[in-house]
Amino acid sequence: MVEAHATPAAPFFPLAGLHKYIAIFLVLLSWILVHKWSLRKQKGPRSWPVIGATVEQLRNYHRMHDWLVEYLSKHRSVTVDMPFTSYTYIADPVNVEHVLKTNFTNYPKGDVYRSYMDVLLGDGIFNADGELWRKQRKTASFEFASKNLRDFSAIVFREYSLKLSGILRQASKAGKVVDMQELYMRMTLDSICKVGFGVEIGTLSPDLPENSFAQAFDAANIIVTLRFIDPLWRLKRFFHVGSEALLEQSIKLVDEFTYSVIRRRKAEIMEARSSGKEEKIKHDILSRFIELGEAGEDSGGLGDDKSLRDVVLNFVIAGRDTTATTLSWFTYMAMSHPDVAEKLRRELCTFEAERAREEGVELVPCGPDADDDESFAARVTQFAGLLTYDSLGKLVYLHACVTETLRLYPAVPQDPKGILEDDVLPDGTKVRAGGMVTYVPYSMGRMEYNWGADAARFRPERWINEDGAFRNASPFKFTAFQAGPRICLGKDSAYLQMKMALAILCRFYRFQLLEGHPVEYRMMTILSMAHGLKLRVSRAV
Secondary structure: OOOOOOOOOOOOOOOOOHHHHHHHHHHHHHHHHHHHHHOOOOOOOOOEOOOEOHHHHHHOHHHHHHHHHHHHOOOOEEEEEEOOEEEEEEOOHHHHHHHHHHOHHHOOOHHHHHHHHHHHHOOOOOOOOHHHHHHHHHHHHHHHOOHHHHHHHHHHHHHHHHHHHHHHHHHHHHOOEEEHHHHHHHHHHHHHHHHHHOOOOOOOOOOOOOOHHHHHHHHHHHHHHHOOOOOOHHHHHHHOOHHHHHHHHHHHHHHHHHHHHHHHHHHHHHHHHHOOOHHHOOOOHHHHHHHHHHHOOOOOOOOOHHHHHHHHHHHHHHHHHHHHHHHHHHHHHHHHOHHHHHHHHHHHHHHHHHHHHHHOOOOOOOOOOHHHHHHHHHHHHHHHHOOOHHHHOOOHHHHHHHHHHHHHOOOOOOEEEEOOOOEEOOOOOEEOOOOEEEEOHHHHOOOHHHHOOOOOOOOHHHHEOOOOOEOOOOOOOOOOOOOHHHOOOOHHHHHHHHHHHHHHHHHHEEEEEOOOOOOOEOOOOOOOEOOOOEEEEEEOO
């Protein structure tokens, strides 16, 4: 037999299949290079394929407002790419005017923003677009223009400012540390519930009762803000885990409170009608929406309880959070600038003396001693009685201090808008449909190209003319109350409450920050303080 010879095995060459890996590598490298080339003129953080600037934004999320200041001080608009969308941030008043007024219809709240905020704000005025927004704004503007509401607001704001003064008076007497942000939040929540919804909830009582609604509302606010940079939030919501599970629990508590307010107002309205005392029906904002809904009138489609719930929560965030955070930053600024605090106190003392002479009032004598408690309280009440809507207008320096606080610490630090169609901003920045444009009041107040070399400095005098009158600025430059068709309806009401409270507190109290207490913002739609504002209070008479 012929011996069979085995065919020798083919030699194994590791490089034989390497060409396909090299090809894949070259394709990936080309993709990355093309991507980097397409972004060569982009002004903003480094963007990567698929994930965009997610890594840098997450790393700076806790200080996002100051992170944007760094970019916007170099470029008046910056684009931040994120998975599935992109954000263009703007700080130039010309660009802001284009978005908020000139081409207003191209920049609604948009579907993306509404999807993030819907669970909290629903179809309320801050989250609505188009005809629904116009109808709600028409109804709300009618109420805010009412002299009756303005006069009633002044009475309510005075009442709760005096309640706050009473708590501070006792704290100074006992040497207790107080969290002013929490006290301001309680004061403004009680105020908006009484002015806006006609109910007394009593969170500013001397014993400071547990406030589960406020805690749940704040938690919900923080979580919906996180959605803007969390690409996994929908997945977490689907599986009811993490932050979205906590959000669901918080919304349940928020809704329990809100629906109880609505039921209470409806019951009071029905009782007044059944007893033939319709003249006693309170004409607060919620009652107005209830009545219009019942009559089938043009109220923006807000007749059912769910829609009324959205009205309530939108006004809570407008009347509670924004005012309370501004009051907190004002107090911190006054403590940090004793020369400003002293100048303000002199204005208030002069005002008190002049108003007392005009009214023929003999001021109650009092001193700073703890045993002079009764006369001190009487003097505070007497001073508060001199504060009216018109008389507060004479406190120019106080108005300037509040406005300067809002310039540097705007209650709404960022405000995003959707983009319906491709557009080019006045500075040449191209924006694409489906993305978002965000004007940034926090950054705008710190830009030297907006306010000069001292932009970062707290200087109320910049708002006062040489003749001592208040100097206004363009709403597209000073954007704390937005501008254009969506300009804040409650601007005058907010100033009224803040000046009422601050006139009393700055006239009769001195504040000192608790040693070692950190003051920094937390990321939510409102610029609140992450750790509150803990301080010691003493009398200043």
